[in-house]
Amino acid sequence: MAERDKDNKNPRRFLDPAVLAGIGRLELRAHQAVEGFLAGMHPSPFFGHSVEFVQHREYTTGDDIRHLDWKVWSKTDRFYIKQFEAETNLRCTLVVDVSESMGYGSGPMTKREYAATAAASAAWLLLRQQDAVGLVTFDSAIRTILPPRSQTRHLDAIVSGLANDKPREKTDILAILKQVAQNLPTRGLVAIFSDLLVDREALIKGVQMLRQRKHEVVVFHLMDKDEVDFPFLGPTRFEGMEALPDLLCDPAALREGYLRELEGFLQEVRRGATRLGADYQFLRTDEPLDAVLTRFLHEREAVRRAGPISQG
């Protein structure tokens, strides 16, 4: 028992080797231009020295003549310079919901643990790409803030941050996201790990605020399998979390209505995220995390290669 408690208190438990092995061959790239502080693998809003040609521009006084395209001059007798895409590293902020509702779990992991594992795995992946990773945990307020850093040792800080917070109180998503947006001076990637059992309007406003500040937003929506399937039978007293009232009922009788409400909620969240240009990923806590992340990264890569890069 003591050994198990010790394991539960070990922050590195979120770095599941099986998961990391599953995603180790993959990379997480930003879909849109991000402003990094190092040269990296992510598109930058600035022109630089990458191999990716972007455009020709008429020469103006002061331009470096090394960039003149002499082939064009020979054909047109006019001076044009060649511009190439700059590449930078990514500033990713992991926003993890640690509110009370995230403490529910019918399987081996609660939603919070699942979210922490997913966030830690993402942090490991990004740090391995030389990207900077930060962490924000929140419930009714921000509980932990770790600014983005690209050092490898920053991973320990992140997993420690994920392990420290206990599920508490009701989520106030709008205030949290507003504060996150204000604390991120340059555009980067914001990954939200939450069950989104919050006010939908506030959630949409928060994401919208991030998008307006040119951040790329990825929403990892976590739900327990019980919350999705609602498999309860027999008289059950459901005790509400986050100040919601209790309800004694025959769950089988309510299942149909519950599922209908849940479906409406999921559609609303999905459509809101899509409308705002945020990437939405639904995660069931009973699914293997490596498979889920692998699928997510593959889909993301496929989308990046297929479509034009959004400039925010």
Add this chain to the structure above:
Amino acid sequence: MGGLLGLFLNPWALAAAGLLASIPVIIHLINRMRYRRVRWAAMEFLLAAQKRMKRKMVLEQMLLLASRVLLVLLFGFLLSRWLISGTPPTPPEDWVLHEVVLDDSVSMSDTSRDGGAGADCFALAKDGIKTLAEGAQSSKTPVRLRLREASDPAKVLFDEQIAEDSLATLTGLLEGLRMRPYQVSPAEAVEKGKADLSAQFPEQRTKKHLHLFSDVRKADWADGPIRGWMNPAEGIAWTIHDCALPARGEETRPVAHGNLAVVALGSESKLALDGQPIECWARIANHGRQARSAFLAVELNGKRDTSASRQVETLPPGQSVEVRFRIIPTRGDAERTETSAPDGTPGQPGARDPLREGLARRAAASSMAVRVILEDDSGEGLAADNIRDMVLEVRPRVPVLVVDGTIQPGAVTSSDSLYFGAALNPQLFDPLFVETADLEKQDLGSFALVVLLNVGELQPGAVAKLSEYAQGGGGVAWFAGDRTDPAFCNRAFEQGGLFPLLLAGQPSPALSEKEREDLKRDESPKVVFPDPASPVVAGLLPFRPVFRHLRMERHWPAIEPSRWGDQVETLLALPSRGWQVAGQREAMKREILEVLSLDKSPFTSPALAPVLPALEAEIGKVRSRIATQGQFEIVTALEELLKAQPQGQANPVAGTVWDRPELRDVQTRLRGLIRKIQQGDPLLVAREVGKGKVLAFLSSAGPASSRGGVTGDSPGVWNEWANGFLSATFPILVQDSLFYLLRQQSDARDKVFAPVQGNDLGAFANPVVSESLYYPQRAGPQAQAAQAAATVAKVPARLVSTAGGNGTASWALQIDPQEHPGLLTFAFRPDPASSLVLRGGSAFNVGVRESDLERADVSEVDPREAQEEKAGPGRDWFRMVPVGRVEAGETGDGALKRALDASETPWLILALLVLLAIEQFLAWRCSHLHQAQGQPAMKGVA
């Protein structure tokens, strides 16, 4: 359901039912206490779902709860009969006994006319009995069925436990049953069946059921006896199976078929004279809702009499019409034997054998078969009552036995017999004069009439014989005189009405010379006619004004009219003596003036203004007569006043002004005054006694009384009707009185069907029937078939001897088809050695009450309302159903029990099963297992 209702009204039963009904609720509440706890994050969806589905869930749960409560209640209801009665679930009765009474009267021959030749009501009734028995055969409880016909209540036709073989016996028996052609009331058979049920099966565990298969006509319930029969306290369940057509539906009183019927047939005299026309009448009733016409055919001795037959153009609905026709009877083969005394002289009764003379007198009579047939083309209604028969006795003259109390050795020639004999037409009457002592020796059955002239007290044997004669249909006429014994007459009145009224102890006193002179000067009639419409006085009525010259001095006053007034018809009366007294006369005049005072009510009523002018003229005439005229003129004026009609109206049918309600009291007072002014002691009275009639003339037949009468006074004149100024009217008085006695009572011929009894043959030691002719009644299709064949059948008849009273033998003539309506004429010899042939006849007609097919209303038949007032609530012991509707549960195990405990009905079991299925479905639906198992969580989530 009374028992069931009583059970539910019990407070303990209510508490038990409440406990039962609350079981599902308790189970539900217990289940609510056993739940598990789950800390739940997605509570908002759950709350929203609960809010959204709350109404549907509550409805489903309530339905489920209701179905479970009902299930529990129904199950408890099923078990209750065992728990309450404490008996095991075995058949509830040891025996079920069905007492079945079958109405076999003529009205059951009515058939359906809804197309084609339908079965008659009787066949429907038999089918209904068979259905009842077939249902009983499949019963687990032993069922016994007893059957009797209404026409023969004492005879049980079938009494066996219903099984396969006994059912076949019953079926065969039913096929052989035939309707009886006479009027039958089921009352007696029902009473008998009920008595047998109560007496022979007193066990409590025997369920008794009494079934009446009848057409339930209103006529059967008109007297309401059946209401009295039915009593729930007797423990007998009643079912009346209505067999009438059209079948009884929901209507309380279904429309009945119309029917034309000859309901009566008669003649003006029960004795017809050979060759003398006699008027007959037939009464035709239209028991329908539409006016009809029909042809009335008359047959005499089996041959159609076209001159008497006639078309009846209008038969108003719901009414009867009397059709009169005249026939000329003939004696046919009867021996034309003159049976009067050899000399026929009054006052010289010969020393002859009265029985032999009677026999000869009987042999002179013949019988004539008269049949009327109503030919109705519509084909609606009963056919059996379209024919009616009667037998007329035909004689050459009317045989009259005249018993004269004054005939004795040395009698005066001016006796009553002399004047009475002179008054009789020798062509019509055949009188035999005998003295009082010979009355007992005479064969009274050979006489049509017996006249008693101034007789004193008769021997008891003679009185008994005379009384039997009158009761049997004979006519007896009394003429009073000084030998009349008032004590004897009053005894005769008390002992069955042989004398029609009570006499005072003394006759009216003889008049003095002065009184006689005053009487001569009196201009008023000496005889008044209380009922001018009576046929007895119709011949005298034209002479009414000259009756002021009649000398009527003495008579026997009647006393205590309250004891005989209702039964006696006063045909003639003496004038009121009160008018002769000045004081009483003036008082009567004042009363008339007061009644007719026009300035008093009701003549001052404005409503009478239109008729007052007509009244004023007539009242003026009365006033003037009162001032100047005598008794007769005043009465005449008052009678004219009572006939007054409104001005401009001359139709007597339209009524008089006195028909107005305001004038009815005045009219009644005026009629009373007329009687008071006019009428004194009765003079000629008559009354009916049994089948016969008696008549009394309360003065003498001759002018003077005999010497040495019981009054003991000197001989004197009683009246001068036979020899005075009005002697020409005396034969009218005598003959009309005798003809009146010969008039038959209205229903005398409706009851003729019976074997010919001792009155006809009993006087003979060893009669031999030589011939019997039977005229069967064939109606409808039978009649047409019969016309091709002989309508007269010669049938063998046999004489059956029964011991009569007084040690004499009584004989009855029986023929084989005697229960079929028709006519029988027969001839027989009083003994094998006799050369005399006597003839008689008998007719058998359908009862008149069978003709009216109007259906009884349910409220008239259903006795429960009345019985509940006495016996308390309970409505399950009586049912009235269309025939053939026999429920399976009623025939065996469930008889009575079905009504008392609805838990026996299979419908309850079926309802329980259906409810169980509904409950299971609701429970499955409310468990939502169909949604929770094997279905994806939701679309689009993966």
